[in-house]
Amino acid sequence: KSAYHRDTWVEVDLDAIRHNVKTMNHHLKDKEVMAVVKADAYGHGEIEVAEAALESGATRLAVAVLDEGLRLRQKFPDIPILVMGWTDPKYVALAAQHNITLTTFQSDWIKQASSYLNDEHLNVHLKVDTGMGRIGIRSVEEAYDVIKACKHTNIFITGVFTHFATADEPGNHYYSQQIAAFKQWLIQVKRYLQENIVIHIGNTAAAMRFPDDMFDAVRFGIGMYGLYPSKFVSENVSLHLKQAFSLYSRLIHVKRINKGDAISYGKTYVADQDEWIGTIPIGYGDGWIRKLQNFQVLIHGKKLPIVGRICMDQCMIRLDHPYEIGTSVTLIGSDQTGVVSMDDVADYLETINYEIPCILGKRIPRYYIN
Numbered sequence: 001k002s003a004y005h006r007d008t009w010v011e012v013d014l015d016a017i018r019h020n021v022k023t024m025n026h027h028l029k030d031k032e033v034m035a036v037v038k039a040d041a042y043g044h045g046e047i048e049v050a051e052a053a054l055e056s057g058a059t060r061l062a063v064a065v066l067d068e069g070l071r072l073r074q075k076f077p078d079i080p081i082l083v084m085g086w087t088d089p090k091y092v093a094l095a096a097q098h099n100i101t102l103t104t105f106q107s108d109w110i111k112q113a114s115s116y117l118n119d120e121h122l123n124v125h126l127k128v129d130t131g132m133g134r135i136g137i138r139s140v141e142e143a144y145d146v147i148k149a150c151k152h153t154n155i156f157i158t159g160v161f162t163h164f165a166t167a168d169e170p171g172n173h174y175y176s177q178q179i180a181a182f183k184q185w186l187i188q189v190k191r192y193l194q195e196n197i198v199i200h201i202g203n204t205a206a207a208m209r210f211p212d213d214m215f216d217a218v219r220f221g222i223g224m225y226g227l228y229p230s231k232f233v234s235e236n237v238s239l240h241l242k243q244a245f246s247l248y249s250r251l252i253h254v255k256r257i258n259k260g261d262a263i264s265y266g267k268t269y270v271a272d273q274d275e276w277i278g279t280i281p282i283g284y285g286d287g288w289i290r291k292l293q294n295f296q297v298l299i300h301g302k303k304l305p306i307v308g309r310i311c312m313d314q315c316m317i318r319l320d321h322p323y324e325i326g327t328s329v330t331l332i333g334s335d336q337t338g339v340v341s342m343d344d345v346a347d348y349l350e351t352i353n354y355e356i357p358c359i360l361g362k363r364i365p366r367y368y369i370n
């Protein structure tokens, strides 16, 4: 069971994943849920999360990189898998052999990809950039070029999609511009595409706020993990999601220090009174980065500060009284009366909740409950 002989671990509650997928499925009525499990399912574990999502009503999987798709194909032989990022044309035969759908938006790419195919059949989704400004075609003419380049090749456009840049923000001006641009584009291009293409435009925020706009399927990422795309969305959409991710450790040392004693590199912390200090085995080598100095952890429901510089493998906590070695410490999650949410950590680091589970590295094993 333990991948590491160290008392620091993540627990992923698969019932929370199941709950979140069912909640979104119900919210969308007849549209499909495409589970976004890229970056090892936002740090939660790609296989276990994909399995929980698929058994709860998701019908498609989406990743960012071909390798992620190939690993999923080993476990899920018949599920549609979309690679949403750019894939080098020299790998298209590999994708085709494993029936993995790639993303296209460059007519040259089609030409190059076609030269790497023998008689394999490659499915692609056409990405439209309506304002995200990352990848995608930006005009109807570019669409015609891509569609023309596909003629007489073994490359088939089986879907089209776009991505919103501001769906999680108050107001809907830019969102409306993007969706209008997409609809306009579709009117001019749809007739040149095969009948049964799948059209998907929304991420969690768009799906939560505007479910009826979502065409055929939603690319459900952050909400599947029980995290809200933004404070605005969490305060304005009445969908109850459950956070799946918790991070725990245990005290491995407890000592009393005197007024004037220093803690950790650089002596950045000097006790201004006699006090108790605990040490836990997690550090920036695990992704528990140095900027988390002076943040807090939970012990028996009490919030206690991280004091002194965070080291590569350990950090120190100021305790309110001596605890047993082995006392559990909650770094993300709830215990008894307290909670440290993913948003609390993200706010403290002046980042977004998406980033936190992604940066917590592989030296912290993920265990699955339920």
Ligand SMILES: Cc1ncc(COP(=O)(O)O)c(CNc2conc2O)c1O
Pocket (backbone or CB within 6 Å): 036, 084, 163, 202, 203, 204, 205, 219, 220, 221, 222, 223, 229, 354
């Ligand atoms: C193309 C695309 N579709 C859907 C999603 C899912 O979005 P959600 O997690 O908000 O539901 C992402 C997430 N992409 C990113 C999430 O964080 N940074 C990103 O580039 C994406 O890049």
